[in-house]
Amino acid sequence: DTEVTQTPKHLVMGMTNKKSLKCEQHMGHRAMYWYKQKAKKPPELMFVYSYEKLSINESVPSRFSPECPNSSLLNLHLHALQPEDSALYLCASSQDGGIHTGELFFGEGSRLTVL
Amino acid sequence: GQNIDQPTEMTATEGAIVQINCTYQTSGFNGLFWYQQHAGEAPTFLSYNVLDGLEEKGRFSSFLSRSKGYSYLLLKELQMKDSASYLCAVRDRAAGNKLTFGGGTRVLVKP
Numbered sequence: 001d002t003e004v005t006q007t008p009k010h011l012v013m014g015m016t017n018k019k020s021l022k023c024e025q026h027m028g029h030r031a032m033y034w035y036k037q038k039a040k041k042p043p044e045l046m047f048v049y050s051y052e053k054l055s056i057n058e059s060v061p062s063r064f065s066p067e068c069p070n071s072s073l074l075n076l077h078l079h080a081l082q083p084e085d086s087a088l089y090l091c092a093s094s095q096d097g098g099i100h101t102g103e104l105f106f107g108e109g110s111r112l113t114v115l
Numbered sequence: 116g117q118n119i120d121q122p123t124e125m126t127a128t129e130g131a132i133v134q135i136n137c138t139y140q141t142s143g144f145n146g147l148f149w150y151q152q153h154a155g156e157a158p159t160f161l162s163y164n165v166l167d168g169l170e171e172k173g174r175f176s177s178f179l180s181r182s183k184g185y186s187y188l189l190l191k192e193l194q195m196k197d198s199a200s201y202l203c204a205v206r207d208r209a210a211g212n213k214l215t216f217g218g219g220t221r222v223l224v225k226p
Contacts, residue, residue, distance in 0.1 A: 004157075042202055042216035043158065056211065090157060103148065104214065106157035 003027050004107035006091050012113045015081060021110045023074040023091030031055075032074040033104065034066060035090040043090055049074060081114045088112075119217035121203050126223045127193055135188045135201050135220045143208030149177050149188045150202040152219070158202055161188065190222070198224045 004025045013019050023032065031050045035043035048056035049068040057066075063085075065077040074091055088111050092104040118140040127133040139147070146165040150158035162170050164179035164186060176189040190197055203217040 040219075040221075042219050045213060045215075048213075056213065103160040103163060104150075104158075106159070108157045111155075 004091055004093055004105050006089075006107035006110050008110055009108065010111050010113075012115065013078065013081065014115050015083075017081075018077070018079045020078065021076040021089055021091075021112070023076075023107055024072055025093045025105070025107075026072055027093065027095070027105065028071075029093035029095050029105070030071060031094045031096065032068065033092040033094075034074070034076050035092060035106075037088045037090055037109070047076075078112070081112075083114050086113045119203055119205055119215060121201075121217045121220045123218065124221045124223070126225060127190075129193055129195060129224055129226050131193050133190045133193060133222060135190070135203075135222070137186045137188070137203035137217055139184050139186070139203070139205045139217075141184075141205055141207040141209065143210070144181060144184075144205065145208040145212060146206040147177075147179055147186050148204040148206070148214065149175075149186075150204060150216075151199050152202060153199045161201075193224045195224050195226070198222060 007022045033048050034046040036046055037043045045058050046060045047066040052068045063080045067075040088109040090109045091107040094104050095102045121137045148163050149161040151161050152158040162177035164177050169178045174191045179186045200219040200221050202219045204214050206214050
């Protein structure tokens with residue numbers, strides 16, 4: 001069982017909706033990540049939080065808004081998405097606060113469909 | 116930037132051995148990871164190499180040659196459950212230690 005928990009597992013939303021994806025880990029990891037993965041493609045990095053501060057934003061459109069309320073939680077707020085944003089959104093964490101030091105532990109992902 | 120290449124698909128027979136190659140180009144190599152991803156599931160960590168040589172973990176082994184920008188993942192005694200995508204990922208110091216994934220290799224194990 002993964003120790004990174006993501007909710008919801010599936011989400012269908014319209015282009016005018018506002019929704020949020022949630023991620024939680026209780027391993028004491030200090031870096032957390034959002035990745036986007038399209039079918040049969042590798043994960044693509046979106047955001048990195050290190051010690052609860054946004055460290056990397058990979059030029060992600062502003063309709064995606066990350067939030068790190070505390071060291072265990074990571075949210076991704078979604079607003080005015082496009083159909084091409086439909087994908088599997090993966091949350092991951094790593095032990096040290098240094099970005100990508102050590103292995104990444106992935107959650108099972110939230111599969112998003114934008115109609 | 117980085118260029119990470121691995122074959123798109125491989126097919127092998129149950130009980131056999133398969134070797135998945137990964138070549139990369141980076142400015143500041145700082146480690147290479149292999150992940151396994153079953154369809155519709157999260158990637159799971161398999162191995163990590165930062166120094167040259169072979170790392171063995173049960174049926175799985177990973178090799179690295181930094182001078183050649185080359186790694187392989189060796190899967191022995193293949194089982195049906197090994198059918199999955201295998202992702203090579205490289206950490207580049209010159210890119211802020213970001214982890215970049217290759218396109219993945221889909222391995223199909225046949226009876």
